[in-house]
Amino acid sequence: MSEVSSTRIGFRDAMVTLAGEREEVVFISTDSILVVRGEPFFEHFPERVIELGISEQNGVGVASGLASSGMVPYICTYAGFLTMRACEQMRTFVSYPNLKVRFVGANGGLHGGNREGVSHQFTEDVGILRGMPNFTILCPADGAQVYEAMLASADIEGPVYIRIGSGREERVFADGTPFEIGKIRVMVDNGNDVALFAHGFVLNRVLEAARLLKEKGIGAKVVEVATIKPLDGEGIASILRATGCAVTIEDHTIINGLGSAIAEVIAEESQGYLVRLGLQDVYGESGFPDELLDAYGMSVHDIVAAATRAMEKKHQ
Amino acid sequence: MMSRLDEVSRALRRDVVEMVYRTKDGHPSPSFSVADIITALYFEIMRIDPANPDWDDRDRFVLSKGHACPILYAALARRGFFAKEELFTLRHLNSILQGHPYAPKTPGLDATTGSLGNGVSVALGMALSAKIRKKAYQVYVIVGDGELGEGMIWEAAMAAAHHKMGNLTVFIDNNNYQSGGMVGKISGPSPIDEKWKAFGWHVQTVDGHDIDAIIAAVKSAHGVTGQPSAIVCKTVKGNGVSFMVGENSWHKRVYTDAEYRVAIEELGGVV
Numbered sequence: 001m002s003e004v005s006s007t008r009i010g011f012r013d014a015m016v017t018l019a020g021e022r023e024e025v026v027f028i029s030t031d032s033i034l035v036v037r038g039e040p041f042f043e044h045f046p047e048r049v050i051e052l053g054i055s056e057q058n059g060v061g062v063a064s065g066l067a068s069s070g071m072v073p074y075i076c077t078y079a080g081f082l083t084m085r086a087c088e089q090m091r092t093f094v095s096y097p098n099l100k101v102r103f104v105g106a107n108g109g110l111h112g113g114n115r116e117g118v119s120h121q122f123t124e125d126v127g128i129l130r131g132m133p134n135f136t137i138l139c140p141a142d143g144a145q146v147y148e149a150m151l152a153s154a155d156i157e158g159p160v161y162i163r164i165g166s167g168r169e170e171r172v173f174a175d176g177t178p179f180e181i182g183k184i185r186v187m188v189d190n191g192n193d194v195a196l197f198a199h200g201f202v203l204n205r206v207l208e209a210a211r212l213l214k215e216k217g218i219g220a221k222v223v224e225v226a227t228i229k230p231l232d233g234e235g236i237a238s239i240l241r242a243t244g245c246a247v248t249i250e251d252h253t254i255i256n257g258l259g260s261a262i263a264e265v266i267a268e269e270s271q272g273y274l275v276r277l278g279l280q281d282v283y284g285e286s287g288f289p290d291e292l293l294d295a296y297g298m299s300v301h302d303i304v305a306a307a308t309r310a311m312e313k314k315h316q
Numbered sequence: 317m318m319s320r321l322d323e324v325s326r327a328l329r330r331d332v333v334e335m336v337y338r339t340k341d342g343h344p345s346p347s348f349s350v351a352d353i354i355t356a357l358y359f360e361i362m363r364i365d366p367a368n369p370d371w372d373d374r375d376r377f378v379l380s381k382g383h384a385c386p387i388l389y390a391a392l393a394r395r396g397f398f399a400k401e402e403l404f405t406l407r408h409l410n411s412i413l414q415g416h417p418y419a420p421k422t423p424g425l426d427a428t429t430g431s432l433g434n435g436v437s438v439a440l441g442m443a444l445s446a447k448i449r450k451k452a453y454q455v456y457v458i459v460g461d462g463e464l465g466e467g468m469i470w471e472a473a474m475a476a477a478h479h480k481m482g483n484l485t486v487f488i489d490n491n492n493y494q495s496g497g498m499v500g501k502i503s504g505p506s507p508i509d510e511k512w513k514a515f516g517w518h519v520q521t522v523d524g525h526d527i528d529a530i531i532a533a534v535k536s537a538h539g540v541t542g543q544p545s546a547i548v549c550k551t552v553k554g555n556g557v558s559f560m561v562g563e564n565s566w567h568k569r570v571y572t573d574a575e576y577r578v579a580i581e582e583l584g585g586v587v
Binding site: 026047050052053055058059060061062064065066067068069071089093096097098 | 372418419426444446449468472
């Protein structure tokens with residue numbers, strides 16, 4: 001039986017920890033503090049919650065002003081309301097002057113947005129931010145990892161984006177497992193037949209697929225790429241040199257996200273054959289999280305089939 | 317007889333003429349409509365220290381209509397934040413003076429701007445930081461009247477009043493022109509004062525070329541606590557040079573040799 005964790009609670013708990021240690025930490029809410037069950041933060045640090053109402057562009061502008069005058073603001077709301085509605089504010093007023101603002105985007109992916117449907121399912125956020133210099137982009141896999149990623153990124157001087165979900169993510173890592181920024185993590189190493197690169201709330205599925213592949217006599221490596229930027233290009237290239245083929249699995253459009261990042265490494269630093277799983281240049285729809293991932297090509301079966309396909313390409 | 321601050325304001329305008337003429341780029345007439353506000357702020361009102369531009373207790377200024385930055389750069393140079401010769405590198409490669417304000421490169425510049433509509437939010441963030449950290453500094457912003465078409469201005473206006481930001485003052489540069497022509501023909505911000513009042517702000521209206529009146533209005537705004545202040549400045553785009561007034565092409569235009577001479581002379585300078 002799988003265990004549910006919550007990326008939203010992971011974020012909230014890390015906020016309480018960070019605010020206790022650092023007086024410059026503030027929480028910007030655009031009527032979003034209840035989204036992350038933020039009541040404990042509000043109870044402990046009422047003077048460090050800045051409620052701005054439903055105004056995300058204003059929220060990012062305010063974050064810019066705070067960060068340029070001694071504070072470290074964390075702004076958390078739905079991923080697309082930050083990366084799309086306030087995209088220009090994130091770029092020109094935070095990324096360009098390289099300010100210490102933290103963005104936490106909820107409802108990442110189909111899994112994150114699930115029954116809300118497309119307006120609240122964000123499958124382009126990572127790709128939008130990859131093009132902005134100075135950003136650190138983190139996609140932790142579960143609640144405990146979000147907590148660790150928040151702490152691990154606390155001292156980064158420039159802007160940071162952390163992708164979270166709906167608050168119902170399957171636990172992948174044991175509590176206290178460190179989150180290392182900028183490094184890939186080989187979670188399973190069953191051989192050199194194929195590499196499975198993934199991040200976020202599909203990692204549990206990838207682990208299951210690796211197990212099924214092993215039963216079929218196929219040795220897969222499961223590689224978590226939780227830091228999309230700065231990308232561990234050398235680590236990825238060394239995996240690819242060993243396997244010669246790979247599958248990427250991301251709850252995001254296959255354009256500009258993890259799949260594109262791995263393709264860039266293959267093109268520039270290595271060689272190999274790639275199959276990209278994720279949204280195939282389409283929008284999602286309302287549904288239950290696991291149902292949606294299955295319906296949009298990210299089932300365990302799809303991952304196994306994609307691994308086989310990648311190996312066939314390699315051997316052609 | 318012209319006051320000390322009026323002399324400063326004319327000198328800043330001359331610097332802008334010189335910058336645009338020599339570097340062959342920049343926005344002269346939007347600079348001139350805010351010249352007297354900038355002079356009041358940088359040469360009388362603001363507590364700043366050119367020897368210590370990052371002084372944490374300094375007053376802050378945000379030029380939301382960032383394209384008017386030549387006049388701000390001129391003020392920073394004349395206050396001693398950097399050498400005057402830097403002015404003539406404007407918009408050139410490796411300059412500390414970008415086409416629109418970029419704080420990390422320019423000593424004394426508090427905010428990166430240029431894309432319209434963002435400055436009040438940035439200033440609100442600075443003002444909130446003062447409130448949380450119990451600092452006494454003031455935050456000033458200049459927005460254009462055409463810029464009031466940006467919805468984000470009103471998001472910030474609503475939030476600033478809600479948070480009772482008595483340390484925040486917005487100047488509206490009401491010159492009645494925007495890039496494409498008369499504001500009243502392109503968009504409908506009027507009545508500007510009533511709008512800010514309705515959003516919960518303390519509102520005054522002044523002649524934006526009367527430096528004493530601007531200073532008096534700011535002092536009056538300082539006396540208002542628990543409420544942000546808006547000062548609607550009635551201004552003239554291109555004010556100070558006769559051939560620029562009423563001719564909106566000077567929003568962004570380069571002086572010919574003859575125009576340069578006339579402009580400098582009208583501003584009390586010698587070519």
